[in-house]
Amino acid sequence: MTHTLGTPPIRTIGRMTTFLFLVIALAVVVLAAAQSQQPSGSAQPSVPLIRSLEGPDLYRAYCASCHGKDATGHGPVAPSLKATVPDLTRIAANNGGKFPVERVRRIIQGEGVIASHGSREMPIWGPVFHQVESDVDRGYVRLDNLIKYLESLQAPSRKT
Numbered sequence: 001m002t003h004t005l006g007t008p009p010i011r012t013i014g015r016m017t018t019f020l021f022l023v024i025a026l027a028v029v030v031l032a033a034a035q036s037q038q039p040s041g042s043a044q045p046s047v048p049l050i051r052s053l054e055g056p057d058l059y060r061a062y063c064a065s066c067h068g069k070d071a072t073g074h075g076p077v078a079p080s081l082k083a084t085v086p087d088l089t090r091i092a093a094n095n096g097g098k099f100p101v102e103r104v105r106r107i108i109q110g111e112g113v114i115a116s117h118g119s120r121e122m123p124i125w126g127p128v129f130h131q132v133e134s135d136v137d138r139g140y141v142r143l144d145n146l147i148k149y150l151e152s153l154q155a156p157s158r159k160t
């Protein structure tokens, strides 16, 4: 009889250990996620998503502050940055006349390393464009439209 009375506490300890284990595992997962969300050196903009999917609208909302309305790099925020804000109408010209779609995509998404002066001042836009609206993620549509818009702004290459 004393034997059967002894078992419940042991089972409770077992459950507590499982519970504790789960709590620790959860904490580890949360910490790891938090760390992977913070790419070193660049700001994660906490900007709301605009409804439009159009390239020019996205550009005005997210990029013009630094790169300027005409994309030549003279936005109102540009003077306060350490880095020189590049002229986005010359991306193709600087690349032998060809607009490097994939590189631009990576830079905007924050996957590409910008090989300038070490630390990146341009914010990472991937997560902003991929905020899920209702049940659809239109992040790729936004990104594609924005890139097409940038491509349409390219100054004619002097080389031809």
Ligand code: HEC
Pocket (backbone or CB within 6 Å): 059, 062, 063, 064, 065, 066, 067, 077, 081, 083, 084, 085, 086, 087, 088, 091, 104, 107, 108, 114, 116, 117, 119, 120, 121, 122, 123, 125, 146
């Ligand atoms: C806070 C200011 C800021 C904003 C906002 C910003 N950029 Fe930039 N961008 C920069 C800076 C500064 C660089 C130069 C690299 C660096 O130091 O980060 C750059 C570089 C780039 C480049 C690389 C150009 C090249 O010739 O290599 C592209 C493309 C670009 N930005 C596109 C965009 C787009 C598209 C948006 C809007 C979604 C945007 N940027 C918003 C500051 C900004």
